[in-house]
Amino acid sequence: MARGEFDDLPGKGKPLDLTAYFDTPEDLRLAFSLLKGAGVLPAEVEILQEIAALKEKAGSATDRAEIAGLNRQIQNLQLKFNTSLDRLRKQRR
Numbered sequence: 001m002a003r004g005e006f007d008d009l010p011g012k013g014k015p016l017d018l019t020a021y022f023d024t025p026e027d028l029r030l031a032f033s034l035l036k037g038a039g040v041l042p043a044e045v046e047i048l049q050e051i052a053a054l055k056e057k058a059g060s061a062t063d064r065a066e067i068a069g070l071n072r073q074i075q076n077l078q079l080k081f082n083t084s085l086d087r088l089r090k091q092r093r
Contacts, residue, residue: 025092044088047081 058070
């Protein structure tokens with residue numbers, strides 16, 4: 001600290017927001033914290049980001065065939081996401 005190595009950290013001078021940490025199930029907190037620190041996203045988050053990108057693309061598309069194809073991709077990813085969530089819930093029981 002005396003050398004100033006901690007002076008330019010993100011969020012300096014702001015309170016820590018630990019809401020997401022405590023909203024995460026206790027048995028997953030450490031793993032998710034490590035993944036977040038390493039810049040790795042859980043597969044479910046990546047799927048949600050991909051769905052959001054496809055929805056945005058579908059919203060600006062004008063060709064009906066393209067929109068239909070994007071909607072199929074969205075449905076497939078939504079199914080993959082739901083299946084993954086179900087698997088995680090069953091593992092936690």
